Amino acid sequence: MxxxxxxxYGIGVGPGDPELMTLKxxxxxxxVPVICYPQAVAGDRSMALAIVDRAIPLEGKVLVAFPxxxxxxxxxxxxxxxxxxxxxxxxxxxxCAFITEGDPFTYSTFIYVYExxxxxxxxxxxxxxxxxxxxxxxxxxxxxxxxxxxxxVALLPALYHVTEISHLLDHWDTIVLLKVNRVLADLAPxxxxxxxxxxxxxxxxxxxxxxxxxxxxxxxxxxxxxYFSLLIVRR
Ligand SMILES: C[S@@+](CC[C@H](N)C(=O)[O-])C[C@H]1O[C@@H](n2cnc3c(N)ncnc32)[C@H](O)[C@@H]1O
Numbered sequence: 001m002x003x004x005x006x007x008x009y010g011i012g013v014g015p016g017d018p019e020l021m022t023l024k025x026x027x028x029x030x031x032v033p034v035i036c037y038p039q040a041v042a043g044d045r046s047m048a049l050a051i052v053d054r055a056i057p058l059e060g061k062v063l064v065a066f067p068x069x070x071x072x073x074x075x076x077x078x079x080x081x082x083x084x085x086x087x088x089x090x091x092x093x094x095x096c097a098f099i100t101e102g103d104p105f106t107y108s109t110f111i112y113v114y115e116x117x118x119x120x121x122x123x124x125x126x127x128x129x130x131x132x133x134x135x136x137x138x139x140x141x142x143x144x145x146x147x148x149x150x151x152x153v154a155l156l157p158a159l160y161h162v163t164e165i166s167h168l169l170d171h172w173d174t175i176v177l178l179k180v181n182r183v184l185a186d187l188a189p190x191x192x193x194x195x196x197x198x199x200x201x202x203x204x205x206x207x208x209x210x211x212x213x214x215x216x217x218x219x220x221x222x223x224x225x226x227y228f229s230l231l232i233v234r235r
Contacts, residue, residue, distance in 0.1 A: 005124050006090040009097040010104040010114055012131015013048050016208035016228075018055035020132045028129065029056050034089045034096040036082065038109045039065040047228065048099040062089070066098070068109045083113065090124055103133040107157060107178055134230060135176050138203035142213050144234050146174050158183050162190050169194050174234040181225040188220040196233055204229040 009028055014020035029035065029052060037049040046065070052058070064086055066079040086096050100110040105128060117126055135155060139146045147153045151173035156164075158179035165187065168175050177187075184202070191197045202219035204212040205228045214222055219231065 003091075003093045006093050006095040007125045007127060008086070008090060008117060009095065010110045010126070010128040011097050011099050012103040012108075012129060012133075013051045013055075013099050013101060014132040015102055015134040015137035015206050016047070016051060016211075017137075018051055020137065020207060021051070021055055022129065022131065024129050025131065026055060028095075028097055029099070032061075032095045032097045034062045034064060034086065034094055036064045036066055036086055036096060036098040038098075038100065039067050040069075048101045051101065052099055064096075066109070066113065079113065083116070087121070087124075100131070101134070102137075103131045104128050105130070106133045106135065106155075134178070134206055134228075138176075138206040138230050139232060141206045141211065142201045142203050142232060144174075144201055144232050146176070146232075146234075162186050166190055166194075169196060169233065169235070174232065177231045177233075179227065180231045181227060181229050184220050184222060184225060184231070187231070188217075191220070191233065196235065199235060200231055200233045202229055202231050206230075 009032065011025045011028060013025055035052065037046045039046050064082050066082045069078050089096055098110050098113060100108040102108065104110045114126065114128070117124060154168050154172040154175045156175070156177060158177060165175070169190070188197070191200055197220065198216045200216060200219050202214050202222055202225060204225055212224065
């Protein structure tokens with residue numbers, strides 16, 4: 001009889017502080033022999049791997065990098081080779097965990113791998129372990145509740161147009177803009193027109209030692225904002 005396939009986990013490892021990892025994430029990562037992590041092709045060291053490295057010993061683990069480029073993230077072109085390697089381990093009955101920064105189902109590259117696996121390898125058991133998203137962590141660090149009662153929250157990535165933001169600012173109580181660093185300057189006039197500059201807070205690297213929180217004009221002019229920054233505007 002064929003050996004049963006290993007389980008493929010998608011594990012959220014939280015926004016940065018390893019103490020924000022769940023007990024379940026830690027327990028699974030201690031146990032699995034193979035850990036996969038997303039690696040931006042032109043980027044820094046994987047943030048997810050840096051978080052896990054501070055929480056559990058990585059010696060003896062097989063580490064598999066999944067390279068992602070913006071252009072091929074969805075198609076699998078860049079990470080297919082890595083996935084083939086992982087499929088070999090899974091077929092041998094070994095459990096593998098794909099770690100993702102924040103939550104795995106919130107704007108994560110893991111979603112591309114998850115959907116590919118579900119479609120092409122439906123017999124492989126997959127389990128997703130939620131994590132503390134940078135959205136929740138940033139709100140907590142900035143002291144800005146996201147929503148109460150009937151309030152509405154919009155979450156969006158930076159691939160938006162300023163006119164779209166204008167509409168959202170009118171109809172939503174809180175908006176959270178991820179991947180915002182490159183468009184901060186474009187947002188400033190729109191927020192000023194609506195009298196909302198002072199309501200904007202930029203959180204960079206939430207829960208990490210280098211965390212920065214800035215408000216209003218200082219937030220919108222922030223030159224140290226990097227990829228791991230998001231903006232919350234609560235009316
Ligand atoms: C591809 S999305 C991943 C989101 C992640 N899955 C989550 O649940 O937080 C990357 C964006 O999340 C935001 N982000 C991730 N980590 C962050 C942190 N520690 N502090 C502030 N923003 C963060 C930034 O806006 C970044 O551009």
